[in-house]
Amino acid sequence: SAAQRKLNIALRDPPELAAMAGIRPDNRGTEVPGWPSSQYHSLTDELVDNGSSYGCVKTRVTMDMTRPLTEYFISAAHNSYLEGNQVTGKSGTITIKRSLTLGCRVLELDCWDSGKGCPLLCGPKKAPVVCTHGGTLTSTVPFADCCVAARDYAFVTSKYPVIINLDLHVGEAGLAHIAEVVQDVFGEQLYTNAEHTEFPSPEALQRRILLRASVAEAPILKSLVAVVKIGRKDMEEARKVSRKVETMSSVSVSYVENKVDAMLECNSDDQLSQSELQDRLSSFRTMARRHLVRVYPDGIRVDSSNFCPWSMWFAGASLATLNWQVWDRDVMTNLAFFRENGACGYVLKPQWLMNEPGHEMRWATLVAQPVGYRSGEPKRKGRVDLKMCVHGTVDNVRQPARESEPWTVARLKLKNGMDYKIDSVEPHRVCVAPEIGVLTVWIEHWKCDGMVCISLRSLRAGRWWFPVLNRNGVVRSDASHNDWLAMDVHLEVLSKSPIRGGR
Numbered sequence: 268s269a270a271q272r273k274l275n276i277a278l279r280d281p282p283e284l285a286a287m288a289g290i291r292p293d294n295r296g297t298e299v300p301g302w303p304s305s306q307y308h309s310l311t312d313e314l315v316d317n318g319s320s321y322g323c324v325k326t327r328v329t330m331d332m333t334r335p336l337t338e339y340f341i342s343a344a345h346n347s348y349l350e351g352n353q354v355t356g357k358s359g360t361i362t363i364k365r366s367l368t369l370g371c372r373v374l375e376l377d378c379w380d381s382g383k384g385c386p387l388l389c390g391p392k393k394a395p396v397v398c399t400h401g402g403t404l405t406s407t408v409p410f411a412d413c414c415v416a417a418r419d420y421a422f423v424t425s426k427y428p429v430i431i432n433l434d435l436h437v438g439e440a441g442l443a444h445i446a447e448v449v450q451d452v453f454g455e456q457l458y459t460n461a462e463h464t465e466f467p468s469p470e471a472l473q474r475r476i477l478l479r480a481s482v483a484e485a486p487i488l489k490s491l492v493a494v495v496k497i498g499r500k501d502m503e504e505a506r507k508v509s510r511k512v513e514t515m516s517s518v519s520v521s522y523v524e525n526k527v528d529a530m531l532e533c534n535s536d537d538q539l540s541q542s543e544l545q546d547r548l549s550s551f552r553t554m555a556r557r558h559l560v561r562v563y564p565d566g567i568r569v570d571s572s573n574f575c576p577w578s579m580w581f582a583g584a585s586l587a588t589l590n591w592q593v594w595d596r597d598v599m600t601n602l603a604f605f606r607e608n609g610a611c612g613y614v615l616k617p618q619w620l621m622n623e624p625g626h627e628m629r630w631a632t633l634v635a636q637p638v639g640y641r642s643g644e645p646k647r648k649g650r651v652d653l654k655m656c657v658h659g660t661v662d663n664v665r666q667p668a669r670e671s672e673p674w675t676v677a678r679l680k681l682k683n684g685m686d687y688k689i690d691s692v693e694p695h696r697v698c699v700a701p702e703i704g705v706l707t708v709w710i711e712h713w714k715c716d717g718m719v720c721i722s723l724r725s726l727r728a729g730r731w732w733f734p735v736l737n738r739n740g741v742v743r744s745d746a747s748h749n750d751w752l753a754m755d756v757h758l759e760v761l762s763k764s765p766i767r768g769g770r
Contacts, residue, residue, distance in 0.1 A: 328609040328611050329608060329609065330608045330613075330614065331615060332427070332468060332469045332470040332613065333470045333471075334468055335467070336428075336466040336467065336468070336472075336559060336585070337466050337556060337559055338621060339469065339585060339613045339614060340580055340585060340587075340604070340613070340615075340616060341373055341430070341586055341612060342370055342612040342613075343371065343561070343587060343589070344362070344366045344371050344373060344375060344588060344589065344590075344591045345375055345563050345564055345588035345589060345590050346375055346377065346592075347362055347366060347374040347375050347376060347413075347591070348360070348363065348376055348377070348398040348399070348408055348413055349362060349400065349405065349571065349592050350362055351571070352569060352570050352571045353400050353403060353405065353568070353569050353570075353571050353590075354400075354403050354404060354405065354569045355403070355405065356400075356405050356592075358397075358398060358400075358406045358408040359408050360408065360412055360413060360415075360416035363420065364419075364420045365591065366591040367423065367429070368423055368424055369424070369591075369602060369610070370424055370602075370605055370610040370611060371591060371612060372427060372428065372430065372612035372613065373430045373561075373586055373588065374429065374430070374431045375432040375434065376398050376431060376433055376434070377436065378396050378397075378410055378434065378436060378441065378445060379396065379397055379398070379399055379436045379441075380397075380440075380441045381394055381395055381396065381397050394410070394411070395440065395441060395444045396409070396411075396437055396445055396448075398413050401436055410444075410445065411448045411452065414431075414448055414449060414452040417476070418452050418456070421456075421476060422474050425611040425612050426473045427470075427472070427473060427611050427612055428458070428472035428474075428475045428476065428477055429475075429477070430476075430477045430479050430494060431478055431479065432480070433445070433479065433480040433488075435480060435481070435484055435485055439487070442485050443487060445485075445488065446488055446491060449478065450491070456475055456476045457475070457477075457478070457491065458475040458476065458477045458493050459490060459491050459492075466517070466559070469613050477493040478491055478493060478494070479492070479493075479494035479496055479519060479559075480492045480494075480496055481495070481498075482495055493517065494517055494519050495517045496520075496521065497518050498520070518557075518558045518559075519558055519559035519561060520558055520559075520560055521560075521562070521563060522560065522561070522563075522584070523562070523563060523564075523565055523566070524562055524563065524565050524574045525565050527551075527562050527579060528574075528578070528668040530548075530551060531548075531578055531582060532668045533665065533666055533667070541665065544667075548582060551582050552582065552620065552622065555582070555583035555584055555585060556622065559585050559586060560584040561584070561586035562574075562579045562587050563588045564588070564589070564590060570593075571590040572590070572593060573590055573595055573598060574587075574597065575596075575670045575671075576589065576597060576600060576601050576604070577658040577659065577671075577705065578667045578668060581659075581663070581664070581667050582667065583616070585616075589601055596707065596718070599707070599718055600658065600705050603705055603707070603720030603722050604705055606722065607722035607724050617702040617703065629700065629701065629702060629761075630661075630698055630761040630763075630764055631698070631700075631701050631758045631759055631760045632697070632699075632758070632759045632761060633695075633697050633698075633699045633701070633706070633756075633757070634694050634695070634696050634755070634758075635655065635657075635694070635695050635697075635706060635754060635755070635757075636693070636694040636695065636754060636756075637655075637676060637677050637689050637692055637708065637752060637754050638688070638689050638730065638753050639686070639687065639752070639753030640686075640687045640710075640750070640752055640753070641686050641732075641750060641751040641752075641753075642681055642687070643748040643749045643750045644748065647681050648681050648682060649680075649681055649712060650678060650679070650680055650681070651678070651710060651712045652675050652677075652709075652710075652711040653676050653689075653708055653709070653710060653752075654673040654674060654675050654708070654709040655674060655676045655695060655707070655708050656671050656672070656673035656674075656706075656708075657671060657697050657705070657706050657707075658671050658703075658704060658705045659699045659701070659703050659704030659705065660697055660698060660699050660700075660704075661698045661699075661765050664700065673707070677692045694755070698761070698765050699723060701723040701724055701726065702723075703724070704722075704724070705720065705721065705723065706723060706756075707719070707721075708754070710735055710750065710752070717736055717737050719733040719734075719735055719736070720736070723758065726756060726758050728756065728757040729755075729756065730754070730755050730756075732752070732753050733751065733752045733753075734749055734751055735750035735751060
């Protein structure tokens, strides 16, 4: 079945897990006929030579992992139990296993008493609590099965902590069942110390699992919950009467995407609008420095589509949660962004975002130029469009709620061949903030779409061969049958900000 094929992709040995992230240590020295090898760097050569990076992507953790959790962007999932859309889709554990295998560190489980999540469906026998999208026709999966899958795959590719967000719609018996299951399944891996003066670091929480829930709704879980969930309105009300919420480091708050977009909305480029935008951002970022802020997709996305996580990162939100069961541009952008720190699921926020004195947003001119393309299928014919998209530009910073639109940079006509030079494309120059910038190139063909996605934070100048990820987010196990894109890339740091006020 299609679901089983997806599962087979997710459940691979460690060498092939690297391939899923676009890393191919077993194909060093791939020859590309038509171009002198001395002019091109193979990504796999770079990986084997120094063991730390390929092209622009780190393959091991290089950032400081001893800072509090609030100082990191954390790769996060929404409705992790779903394998399809949010109205009629199937529930199961495949998405949990796959997302954890690819470095996701935050799961979400909607917990319902069996049979109550949807009046038309009953939960599995002997499963008092199930996970399902309540009020819809989605199927159910036992809560215990989801916990077992999370335990078994939590630390396959990353040793850093996993946070499980529990959305509770159960009675007293259901809460007691949840408490019993999480203790039995996770055992000593479950981190229960919520009395910390500040959030612990990923380093201190290696191989630990943290629960995130509202203890006001479930006092029986209070001793098991490490991250206290509080409603946005409750937090705003608490601020009016007390500063207790400001000092509770274990507090987290959730926002729906359209609330953050409304905050980031700026209707013009005049100084007044930019000043208002900075005031909103300053307030949001102040909260995000003290608490874990989670942003989740709008409920109108019934097809499980996603928002672009870039604007949420720019606002300072630690958790930009995405629907990982849908492999779209936004999930792939997220993957590229987190690969920059070894795909461990944690990326340290820029110092300017943490408001550290003396640190301002850095700017650079990005020069990117596709120069060659290799088709993994010699008999493939038809037109291929190469479309480029950059997140983190001056326009993005001025209008954070407005998504970057891709533009066509080259068109190739595939014939009976494999290798194509791209001579007619002019270098594309754009001003970006490299610490949060992402470059994406889409390869659109009538029968096979693929993409190359690169975090700009550690981009190094050069001419590189990038493996093209297919629409399932994987590189083919046989490199000779995979598509490759050659690009010249370069970043030139600017000494002066192109935006008045610096950011």
